[in-house]
Amino acid sequence: MSMIADFYGGKSILITGATGFLGKVLMEKLFRTSPDLRVIYILVRPKAGQTLQQRVFQILNSKLFEKVKEVCPNVHEKIRAISADLNQNDFAISMQDMQELLSYTDIIFHCAATVRFDDHLRHAVQLNVTATQQLLLMASQMPNLKAFIHISTAFSNCNLKHIDEVIYPCPVEPKKIIDSMEWLDDAIIDEITPKLIGDRPNTYTYTKALGEMVVQQESGKLNLAIIRPSIVGATWQEPFPGWVDNVNGPTGLIVAAGKGFLRSIRATPMAVADLIPADIVVNLTLAVGWYTAVHRPKSTLIYHCTSGNLNPCNWGKMGIQVLATFEKIPLERAFRRPKADFTTNNVTTQYWNAVSHRAPAIIYDFYLRLTGRKPRMTKLMNRLLRTLSMLEYFINRSWEWSTYNTEMLMSKLSPEDQRVFNFDVRQLNWLEYIENYVLGVKKYLLKEDMAGIPEAKQHLKRLRNIHYLFNTALFLIAWRLLIARSQVARNVWFFIVSFCYKFLSYFRASSTLKV
Template sequence: MASIAEYYAGKSVMITGATGFMGKVLVEKLLRSCPEVKALYILVRPKAGQSMQQRVSDMMKCKLFDRVREDDPDFHQKIIPISSELTQPSLAISPEDVQRLTACINVVFHCAATIRFDEPLKHALQLNVMATQQLLSLAQQMHHLEAFIHISTAYANCNRKHIDEVIYPPPVEPRKLIESLEWMDESIVLDITPRLIGDRPNTYTYTKALAEYSVQQEQDRLPIGIIRPSIVGASWQEPFPGWIDNFNGPSGVFIAAGKGILRTMRANNDAVADLIPVDVVINLTLAAGWYTAVHRPKTALVYNCTTGGINPFHWGEIGTYSHIEHHVMSSFKRNPLEQAFRRPNANITSNYLINQYWILVSHKFPAFIYDLFLRLSGQKPQMMRIFNRLHKAISLLEYFSSQDWEWSSENMSMLMGQLAPDDRKTFNFDVRQLNWPEYIDNYCIGTKKYVLNEDMSDIPAARQHLRKLRNIRYTFNTLLVVFIWRVFIARSQMARNIWYFVVSLCFKFLSYFRASSTLTK
């Protein structure tokens, strides 16, 4: 039977969301590990004043592609951008491009989505559900299609505690919802959104569940596979450890903690932190494409792509837990971020009130002092604004860090069993081998190198800055204690008496110590 690379040789692959975090890693891995692949048709839209062509050539210059560039400097010739805006009718693909695609595409990977938790329902529905439906229609016209792989999320059914590798009945029939929202204006939709999403936390998970159902509806007509990754983090091994390029999910939290801004967050210490490295997800995705095409399963297979049931890691192991310093903080102390606001020291608690207390003491109070300092020195205050944004982001993430889910992963194991030994190495998704402390360390370094673009040679200066911050804190604390004590002594006879008592005790102890040391000489 053909190996994975042999299967993709000579194939034309279409990818949506190729400019995104996971899409880029997918493009890179396909080019590097399946060098005989014929062409990658990537659906891209112009954005932020940049043309489609410009965006694609910028993407290919990115460090992620260094290894591919080394192997084949002309790799860009295999990438064929197709102009497409997924929220438009017919995905805004020109009729000529439609013809081109339907004539040659063998495999489709659908990665595009809005992953924002605060996306208005109508837009999330347009992109995550309606665009998926349109893509399925396009796929049906493809003459040589062998696999259609849809990227979903392990949290599409986060209203359940145990999630099997099946498509659950949707909360509502997607077509009915689309029809009824069509005539409503934004404000009405906003009003009824909480009622519609019910026990799901946001429009993202809700629309991803509807998308899964829409995909499943086509399983008799198309060769379908659905991948459900949990919280996708930096790469584990490939193309190099720790590669990450965004603030989503834990990355933003790690950076905020590393910069010493985030000091407290609500999470259940004992709950599983179901992180999954991006390269693992992509390896599984490519293997699922191969399996769907070669084995043609009768129904759409769902692959829960998670770590919790196989190699669990807990939120408590990430932050500072029971005064034992854990991975993220110790990593950022060894390799500090530049210009930290305070020394990295974040605490995780599941208690709402304790969290609120620390927000007041460790977030709002220092922000107030710092802004006061900025104001007094004639600058624009900014810290409170940064904290308000951080609190908004964190409040959207806490749902996921405060609960536990169980995902079954039989299809992931089955797929691993189907791979030839060499494929198991090249497309490794065996998370039993994942060493969490090492992974988190590389993740933190990755945020520094690839998200913040900081130079590793500046680490000594960053360490010096942390030492300076520690000295400022010691000085501030000492001054505070002396000040409070002075106020006490001045106002209360009792405080004075205690003070004299402590001083005389120290004095007695010192004279006793001196006497006993002269005796022993």
């Protein structure tokens, strides 16, 4: 019997960010392994014209929850969506709902965050710092609360090269930042943002570091733990391999490469690709929830959920495997054949951006205009280049994260728990994982039918022929122009032609002699 699954039985669990990528995988695993849990409260905001109920219905009826419905047929009754906006005071939760949450919650998993790299500092502070503080305040009023698990990121201290499982304080106290966001206007915030974030690359990593400080300030009063995952990728094994449903992190670039938009990337092939599958993060999170509640460590423990130090893979290897998978299983209606060159040089990057990204987009838009359609490729390409520039920081560096607490926790689990809540990244086979990841992107994110693979391959063949034809035509035009303008080019051309003629004559003569 799994001690962890048993622990969650009969419990009331509060999850923020349950509609997000990680939150959904967390909920799924909880329902599947502990179907006798009392209730999962999820804080949800109405979005994109959907009510709370519609959002929950959509999640529960997705492919991800297929196994859950077999194990826990009354899952609809065990999920309680509470209308909440983490940007609002008291999260805009009704009095009645708040009372219920305060009275019954046993465990909190705080996953909600803004993960956008370019978010305005005011908004990033509101969600990643102030909301965390408010949730901690709520937690302190919960008589039954056994553990509060905060999901941070391994990149909260990406300004350091070696990162231990400790909090590294930021120079300005979170409280001062929260206060200043209330009265400073946007223009001033824009001006001070670079100074505040210092040597971090964006407001996301900075505000996640502030969020950790806020959590640490509550240690002693509450039973807390922080989890720091690196780059969360598609699921490895559970509930099935390759599940992913958003374009964050590497997923977007995998799509862009498969569709032939991304042709070159400024990335260091030997830099560690510190990817971690979503199900490993979730298994560790649930194990940490159990350990924090049952063993009540004296201080707030931080757990690194990373792969680099235990089972490293690099971006070069990842890129090759992604492309190799697209050879076998291409995406439909690609713009160009998948190919992504890695370069570390700034000049080469600019060159490839012009030749492989911007030029084809301009030519295609010209074709769209000619055929009376609306041009769109240049806009799309500009967005991709902007995204690339935001991600470049993470694909040109390597970090070392110590994992003492994570390894300690693994040693505390029973063999059954080590199996059911497996977070041992050493068991992961990267080539197999990346292949399933790419397949998952095709099936679950893009919702492409596997029956369309022969047609997709045919389409790539057509693109290859167009590519050869285009290059030959381009070469001939360039050569013709050169010959018309340069005596040297003409001499070279005559030399080649006469050489070929002589060679052919010699060949013909020698074959006649043999006969």
